[in-house]
Structures are given as structure tokens and as C-alpha cells.
Amino acid sequence: MATMRDVADRAGVSIATVSFVVNNTKPVSASTRERIEAAMAELGFRRNVVARALASRRTRILALAYPALEHRLSTSAVEFITSAAREASSHDYHLVVWPVSNDSAELADLVGQGLVDGVLLMEVQLDDPRVGLLQSMGMPFALIGRTEDPTGLDYVDIDFDTSLELCVSHLWDLGHRRIALISGDQSVPSFERYGPYVRMDQAYRRIANERGFEEIVLGVRSGARYGREIATELTRIAPDVTGVVIFDEPAAAGLLAGLHTLGRRVPEDVSVVSAIAAIDQAFACDPPLTAVTAPGVELGLLAVQALVRRLEGGTPLPPQLRTGSFVLGESTAPPPASGRRRAATRRTS
Amino acid sequence: MATMRDVADRAGVSIATVSFVVNNTKPVSASTRERIEAAMAELGFRRNVVARALASRRTRILALAYPALEHRLSTSAVEFITSAAREASSHDYHLVVWPVSNDSAELADLVGQGLVDGVLLMEVQLDDPRVGLLQSMGMPFALIGRTEDPTGLDYVDIDFDTSLELCVSHLWDLGHRRIALISGDQSVPSFERYGPYVRMDQAYRRIANERGFEEIVLGVRSGARYGREIATELTRIAPDVTGVVIFDEPAAAGLLAGLHTLGRRVPEDVSVVSAIAAIDQAFACDPPLTAVTAPGVELGLLAVQALVRRLEGGTPLPPQLRTGSFVLGESTAPPPASGRRRAATRRTS
């Protein structure tokens, strides 16, 4: 590999001047620039990023830190990673992946190595210890998700309120009045204070209150098998529910299967909406799920933009909340006659 | 951040000696080592990996290059990435992700930057131009998948023969004699010479020949919606097929849904086995799919091991082929009576 020294010699200039044209950081006369560019082309010069990193004290590498919990990341996580990597690349950054344990000592160790300029934090808990850690180490970061009070932090997240509003409105407009939320089971240790679950719950309770329908909330562990189980529980606890919003991608498929096994038809007897699901996942269900998609690609892009902005010293980007698209599947329909009657009654009262 | 200079000053030694104990690369007297270790602890010293990389000409960074095609990576890709990153980490390497286009110019550009010591290549085509590129640039690499003739290359891959054998044997042992393969549609441009499809086809034809059953092969585009369509086509083209092996995770779910819509019961009328599927995906189907799982975690680990071995100059690891586990779901059963009779007849003939 040719170095700047080689290029400089060939063009008859100093390496400083070569650096100026490579980085376009100082004015260089047209003729000199031409000679240098010719020399670079002839030698196939590529600037060594490691040397640049050491000299400039900026590695232009970003880390994506995600807790490698026992549950695998959702389908949209790949979209997220890919999207973040591409956006990073477009800003001339690289993206390393750090599947760190919950233990923040591991994160501290990695940060201490000086490899990265900034960190993207996924799967943020409401009181995430990693946030304080990064702050104390002076390492710039952006969150995908957010802590309880994210004031002053760079973050991007799903707009849970709007997402759930889309789901509930759809059911409501079809005539449903008994609408349950199946959200994450927060009794599972690693999900005790899991932001998405908490926020989805809050959004549901607010909407239920506004619209005046009874709150029916069930928690489900993530996974198709648990979705099957929750179908039984739902039928036992609230047999008159006609509309369900479920917030767990794998469990949603299981719920459909479980209802099917129980002889409850979707959508004739029960309508199901998946809050935050990969589009392909929704199509893979039987019937295809009505769903709000996960804005994974967009969030990956925005998170990198926020972090890069912070690193390059521009004005920080404001927090970004995003909602996926509403996709009409075949898992929703007006409630069965009895339900509709009851709803009608209530409406006229 | 404390540097080696700081540590050396504090311990009253030269930075060379500090380097020797940090890297455990030369004998150092116990007392000196103690003083240095104490100084490191007091200063919270962390060796700067960028400086080390420049000086040692080894960055200890690996790249995972995957073509960001229009189709998203399968669920197991996340497992793969995570597994590779963890294994890399255990060898004190980092993993950067490079979602490069099919155009190998982009890969050449990235390699030329000198950031990584080696490359893991995913989604390898039978005549993958990236292989020649990396060889010509002198960049060590390992394949996940393999080219047509992978002699001399480091690679790990799924054992398609054994995987399909597991699927077919299961159906055969249940009494099925009309067994179709639904594999990838190779008429889609980016999948023309896609190794997994080609190898799965070959394995099927070999097995069909050995066991003496008629070859029935359909191609399906990846995606749940196409799985639905293929259900119709299968029913039209080969209505008497009782056993199906499908090799596309998203399409498998769609196939079940499509058969259901057509009034064909699984497994009573048709048995379906998914070749190479994420376990959770199989559970998410209705009925739960009998499947051979994708050995994504294992392959990620093995690929990194092979590459690291090559980089550290040990004896190269031999190629590794791996088969996932056979998971019995509820999508397979003996063929319906007519099919069974025919099979019995044939067997006694």
C-alpha cells in the first residue's frame, strides 16, 4: 500500500500538502493539486485510517452496544443494524457491534480501549446504568429508546402513544369497545423496567381513559409459545374481549395460533392488531396481521445522525420520535353481532 | 486517559518495559512487574488500541461483509452477527459490519482503508467476485457459505445434504412417497447462482434418485406472500403431493397460511417440513413447523475461529459443515389414507 510519503515524493511536495488535498483542509494551488491527484491515482493511494485516527484523535468508528440478553433481538434489529451501518458509512464512519452483557463493566472496558468516538445504545432501560457510565467517561452517545427522564440526551425512539393510538383507533372505528392490551411481561427480570413495555402500558391506560373503555392488560413473555398460552388466558379472563392489541412480535403469531386452536376465529370472533411488527412478519401470520410496523430503518438512520452531529460539533439534533406505518391485514373486522349490539347500546346511553 | 508514558513514569521504568508486561511479551522481574501493575491500577490505565494497531500493523478488527440486497437477512443473521462478535471479542478482536452492495468496488474501497485484519464474507455466490478481489488485495478472509470450488479457502457452511436428508427421511419414515421440494427461485437476478439454493436442489435430486421417488421442485421467491402463492401453484401442479420440504423461512409461514386458505389441512392432508429455519420462527407458525434449525450461532463462531487462526498463523482450520437440530413440530404426520395405500402398494411391489 502506498503511503502519503510515496505520494509526496512522486508529486514533489511535502506530505503536509498531500494531507491538505486528501482532506481538502487548506487551499492548494491548482497545479500542485493536479500533480498530487495524479500521483495518488497512479499509486492507488488510500489513506490509512488507523494512522489518521491516531494523529487526529478521532477514529471515526461508532459502536452499537446492545445487551445480548437471553431473548434474541427482534427481526427489525437487523434492519436497524444495517441502516445504522449504512448511514455511518455515508458520513465516513464505521460501525462496530458490541453485544455486551447487562454488566456495564464490560462496556467500560470496551470504551476504555479508545477505539470508538461514540456509542449507540440499544435496548435502553428506564434507569439504564450505561448512561451514567458513558457520561462519566466523557464518551458521546445516542440512545435508541430512552431513560425515564431523557432530558438533555440525544435519543430516537418509537412514538408509542401514536403507534398505539393507530391500533386502538382502528379497532374503535370498527366498533370494538372491549379492547385489551397484551404487552410484555415485566415480571421477567431483564424486563422489569423496560421502557417500551412501560410506555405502551401508559399509552394504553391513557387512551382507555380518554375513550372510556375498561382497561384489560395482560403481560406475555416474548416468544411464540407464550403467545399461544396467552390466548388461553385471555379467553379465560376476558372472554368478551373482541379487540386485542398485542405488543410482541413473536407472541403475536402465537396468539393467532392459540386462538385458532381454541376455536376462536380471527377476525370473526376476535380482532387482533400487532403494535410494532416487522412487515414481513405480519404477512407471515395466518391471517395476515393488521399491524403498525417498526420504524427500524428510520431509527437507525436518525440515531447515527444525532450521534454524528454531536461528534462534529454542530447544533445537536432534537429528540426524534417515530411511528411506523399502519398496515391493514386480515386479522381485524367489526366485532361479532353481540359485541356490536352492546357497543351500540353503550354509545346511545 | 493515562498512557504508557504515565505508567512508566509512575513505576520508574521505560515504556518498553510497560509494554512487555501489558502484552506479556518478554520476561520481567517480579518486583518490576508489581510496580508496573500497581501503577496501572492506580492510573486506571487502558492500552490505546489505535496506537497499538498502528505500531503493530495489526488492528485486531474483523469485518463482516454482507450484501445488503433487497431481501432482508433471515432471522438467524442476527444470531450470526452476535455470535461472530462475541467470538471475536473472546479473541480480543472487534467486529465491524459492512453492508456492502454487490458491487465489489465498494468492498475494495473499504479494504483499502486498512482498518481490518480480515474479512468474513456472508451470502457467498457460487462464483463470487469478492473472493478474487480479496485474494488479489492480500486480505485474509473466511467464507460463510462457499464458492463452487472452495478448495484451499477457509469456509464454514450449512451441510445441506444432511439437513435435507433429515427432512426427507422424516417424511419418508412417516410413509410419504410423493415429496416435493420448494426451494428458492433462482430466476430472481440476485439469486441466480445462489449457493444454498443450488446445493439444496442438488441434494434433493440426489436423494430422490437414491430413494426412487419422483422429483418435484418448485421455486419460490423469499417472503410470506410468495409462500401463499406457491401453495396454490403446488396444489395445481402436483395435487397428489403429500409431503413438502420448503427452504425459505418467510415463505414457509406463507405456505401454511396458503394451504389453510385452500382448505388443505396441515398435517392431515399435507405434511410440511421447513429446511433451515429459526426455531422461534417455526414455533410462530400454525401449526408449529417441523423443521431443521439454522446453525447460525455455531457458524458465526466457527467462521471467526477459522479467520483468527489464519491471522495468527496457526495451522488453518479445515472447512466446517454444520447441520442444525431436527425439531418435531405439528406440521407433519403420516400421509392421508390414499397416499398411504399407494405407498404400501409400491413398497410391496
Add this chain to the structure above:
DNA sequence: CTGAAAGCGCTTACAG
């Protein structure tokens, strides 16, 4: 507009 020189924080022969 251009160059000489210091420096980024390490590793690694080479000497002793």
C-alpha cells in the same frame, strides 16, 4: 500556497 517538525501512543528490533 507550501514545508519542516512535532506528536498521536504504542511496538519492536537492537544493545547492553
Add this chain to the structure above:
DNA sequence: CTGAAAGCGCTTACAG
């Protein structure tokens, strides 16, 4: 066992 010194390939004040 330990150290002085060169060098990895760049960037960046500082001078001119």
C-alpha cells in the same frame, strides 16, 4: 531483565 530509539502513517499548529 531493562532501556534508548526508531518507526507505524498520518494531522496540525507554526513559520514563512
